[in-house]
Amino acid sequence: MNQESRAAFFDGTAEHYDEDTFHAQVADALVAPLPPEPGLVLDVATGTGFAAYAALRLKPARVLAVDLSPAMLARASAKAASLDPTGVITWQVGPAVPMPSPDGTADVVLCASSLHFLGAVAFADWLRVLRPGGRLAFSVVSGARFKPSGPFADFVPADLTFPLDEAGAAALAKDFVDVSAQTFTVDDGERVRSVFVVHATAP
Numbered sequence: 001m002n003q004e005s006r007a008a009f010f011d012g013t014a015e016h017y018d019e020d021t022f023h024a025q026v027a028d029a030l031v032a033p034l035p036p037e038p039g040l041v042l043d044v045a046t047g048t049g050f051a052a053y054a055a056l057r058l059k060p061a062r063v064l065a066v067d068l069s070p071a072m073l074a075r076a077s078a079k080a081a082s083l084d085p086t087g088v089i090t091w092q093v094g095p096a097v098p099m100p101s102p103d104g105t106a107d108v109v110l111c112a113s114s115l116h117f118l119g120a121v122a123f124a125d126w127l128r129v130l131r132p133g134g135r136l137a138f139s140v141v142s143g144a145r146f147k148p149s150g151p152f153a154d155f156v157p158a159d160l161t162f163p164l165d166e167a168g169a170a171a172l173a174k175d176f177v178d179v180s181a182q183t184f185t186v187d188d189g190e191r192v193r194s195v196f197v198v199h200a201t202a203p
Helices: 003-011 022-031 050-058 070-078 121-129 150-155 166-171
Strands: 040-044 062-067 089-093 106-111 130-140 177-187 192-201
Touching: 003 070, 022 050, 022 106, 022 130, 022 177, 022 192, 040 050, 040 121, 050 062, 050 089, 050 106, 062 070, 070 089, 106 121, 121 130, 166 177, 166 192
Parallel strands: 040 062, 040 106, 062 089, 106 130
Antiparallel strands: 130 192, 177 192
16 A cells, blocks of 8 residues: 555544544543653654643653544644643644654653554554654554454554553553553543553663
């Protein structure tokens, strides 16, 4: 699947993406335990910017949010006037792996609701961009729940085995230290949704 096809697919989902509040809740869970005042935060595959905006509560010096979809980023940046009036976040269209950041420059890497589109190759890039001691926070779907089919399955990389439990989720960050994983669940009265939320530190 080439980059143009991927971008077109996600462009087509952008209009209604913000209607799914679960994405915002996952982003909040990723950011909540992180230390304040990081220098550079990278938001990988930002979509409409939930994690990038959540990161502002940490009072970072800078946030770089990257996504392949111009339509997703248009919706993300349209919210900046009210949510980021001082322009802390930079929005950039392009592949999220590799991130357009020099080696060892990031204090935090965030990846909310997107790892299942990036694949295991993302972990090496996150190690590359994080400084020693930098923090990684990502969510990952459960292999027991996530069963892509039809055209959607074409966008899911084959190099990532989706975990069945918290131990399996933590094991994805095998090259990091101080790894923790928790099950994050939301019951909105109509359905129950859950993902694994993982935090780790670059060695």
